[in-house]
Amino acid sequence: MQSIYSEGSAPACPAPFNLAGYVLAAGAATPGKSALQILRPTGAERWSYDRLIAAVRGAATGFLQAGLAPGDRVLLRLGNTVEFPVAFLGAIAAGLVPVPTSAQLTVPEITAMAAGLEARLIVAGEGVALPEGSAAPVMTEDTLRGFEALPPAPWHMGDPERPAYIIYTSGTSGTSRGVVHAHRAILGRAMMLQGWEGLGPTDRLLHAGAFNWTYTLGTGLMDPWTVGATALIPGAGTSTAQLPLLLKRFDATIFAAAPGVFRQMLREAPNLPLPRLRHGLSAGEKLPAPIRAAWEAATGTEIFEALGMSEISTFISAAPDRPAPDEATGWPQPGRRVAVLNASGAPVPRGSPGTLAVHRADPGLFLGYLDDPAETAARMLGDWFVTGDTVKMAADGAITYLGRADDMMNAGGFRVSPLEVEAAIAAHPDITEVAAVELPVKTGANVIAVFYVASSEVTEAELQEHARTRLARYKEPRIWVQVDALPKNANGKANRRALRDGWTDHNRKTSP
Known part of the structure; x- marks a missing residue:
């Protein structure tokens, strides 16, 4: 099949x-119903x-x-x-x-x-x-x-196909690319309401992100407003430790966050009595199984995960009325048409790994990259938009995420290009070579790391200050590793996979 x-x-x-x-x-x-509440203790x-x-x-x-x-x-x-x-x-x-x-x-x-x-x-x-x-x-x-x-x-x-908004995402070129969405994109979100969120007009959805994150803008605000529900957003300066209090005090029925937020909350409060909460929503990066299990034990509620990208938002997910099988992310949301393709654009047999693709007729699919028709066309294989994510599809259609096909990094739910980080660090006068990779530091927690070659002595504090003036906080490296030379592939480019694998092997050998 x-x-x-x-x-x-x-x-x-x-x-x-x-x-x-x-x-x-x-x-x-x-008109008199509460649309938005900005929460503080x-x-x-x-x-x-x-x-x-x-x-x-x-x-x-x-x-x-x-x-x-x-x-x-x-x-x-x-x-x-x-x-x-x-x-x-x-x-x-x-x-x-x-x-x-x-x-x-x-x-x-x-x-x-x-x-x-x-x-x-x-x-x-x-x-x-x-x-x-x-x-x-x-x-x-x-x-x-x-x-x-x-x-x-x-x-x-006007025409539903005309541009409605533009969001920027890091691409493999190392520079941010404008992703142009049409007015019809909101109809793509309509398939998430029951295909992922289980959202209705009586819900009070608390999203842990800031207003300006597109995950918050969509799941935290536009989706609740589309059904006439109430959106709850923590005020500026709210700490993760305060979120359980806000969830309970303001009767949140759904909680949406990136996996890292769930992790931090559980670290600070392993027991979370939230009697009004029906379930949680996770997106932005892969949700580790231990965090899911710990959340269920602490709250008695499930977390439903979703997979997506800036060009189409979430379109693979579990839902309250259709939980994901073990290890799977979920299913294509009702109304979606997806495929798992090989390099030639042909569907692979079910159970085999391939590249996840979504049909061009999906109302949530972007119009294209800003002023870059060539890159837009390069992402299409016939009628399919190719995401770059490696997955496999089970016999029942469930999708299991296997990893990214490129070297994109994920920092707290934000996709970050290694080339962008490398360009910023390479601007330091003492850095001669640099490679940025995403590394695991413990179960379910990854950070951005930089491996570098320096022409003279340079301290980690100096590099951190250099990065702070050139990169947003979520893009800043958390690990700095000086090496004599970077591993290269056959084309003479830095071999990021070798760096990741070497780091994992080193930690495995040195761990007690």
């Missing part, structure tokens, strides 16, 4: 269409659907009054504040194309990212790094807040 699987059909997208209007339609029917900032919709549509009016026109790009440089989703949806409501970015990015990083974006406006929070040399005007959060009182703009209706 070939490794092709589909069940049901994807939802059809009406036309004309607006993503923001679709997300907030259920909330418009319950001392209380919560509450936003009703009525206020949220007014803020979004007021922001759309403000953007248009500022001289922007449908199709213009808006770079979002905002921290963990409610202005982030308001600006994001407000721009989409007006037919603009928002570009959410991490507030952790440094000046060199955001400068390089913004160089080819041609943004017409930058919306920025206080203290967040801005691109150098940009001609785009900067709008402050205070100005954005004032838009809430403006008359509501009508939803900009």
Whole structure:
């Protein structure tokens, strides 16, 4: 049997269409209901659907009054504040194309990212790094807040295939690539609601991430709002140790986080009585089995894992009504069509490893890479978008994740290119060779490590400071290893696999 699987059909997208209007339609029917609560141990900032919709549509009016026109790009440089989703949806409501970015990015990083974006406006929070040399005007959060009182703009209706937003992801080239999504992408998320999240209008979903993480923006905000549920987001500065208190005090029924957050919570509180919690959701990186088991023992609830990528978001998952078999991640969500392919683009037999691919007709699939049609075309094999993840499909269609086909690293749920880290470290005048890899430091915990050759003595503290000024915190190496020479492959390139394998073998031999 070939490794092709589909069940049901994807939802059809009406036309004309607006993503923001679709997300907030259920909330418009319950205007007084709580849409968003920003949580702190001392209380919560509450936003009703009525206020949220007014803020979004007021922001759309403000953007248009500022001289922007449908199709213009808006770079979002905002921290963990409610202005982030308001600006994001407000721009989409007006037919603009928002570009959410991490507030952790440094000046060199955001400068390089913004160089080819041609943004017409930058919306920025206080203290967040801005691109150098940009001609785009900067709008402050205070100005954005004032838009809430403006008359509501009508939803900009149009072709569901037109661009709605752009997110950046690191590629194998070592530079961030813009991933352009259409308005119809929200219909791709519709298949997650029951295919992964088990989410309904009475739920209170707490997401542990910051507003500006796309995992939070989708699973933590847009998905609850699409069904008229309540989104709960910890306020800025909330520690992992405070999350159990917030989950209990604010009656969270679903908890979403990256595996590392579950790990830290269990380390600090191995017993977690959460009577209202129905289940947890995990994405961003592989969920280790020991963390899953420990969470179930501590809370009496299950964690349902999902696999995806920036170009399509999550599309393989377990769900409350369909838990994953042992070792498997889950199934293609109902409405998805996926395959496991060999290098020629042909489906492999079920049970055999291959590259995971999703059909081009999926409404959640991106439009393409920004200004890079050649790279977009290179990721297509016939009717299939090739993800680069190595998996195998069981006889029943369950998908088991085996690893990444490239050398991409994963830092706390963020995909990080080794070439990007290497380029930053190589800028140090005493570094002659460098290779970045992801290394296991204990069961279920991986970090970014750098192996380097130096021309003269350089301290780890000096290298750490060098990295801090050039890389976002989540991209900074945690392990530094000086070597006499880097292993090379037949093409003369650094052999990252040999470094990873050598590190694992060394730890195995030296462990007690």
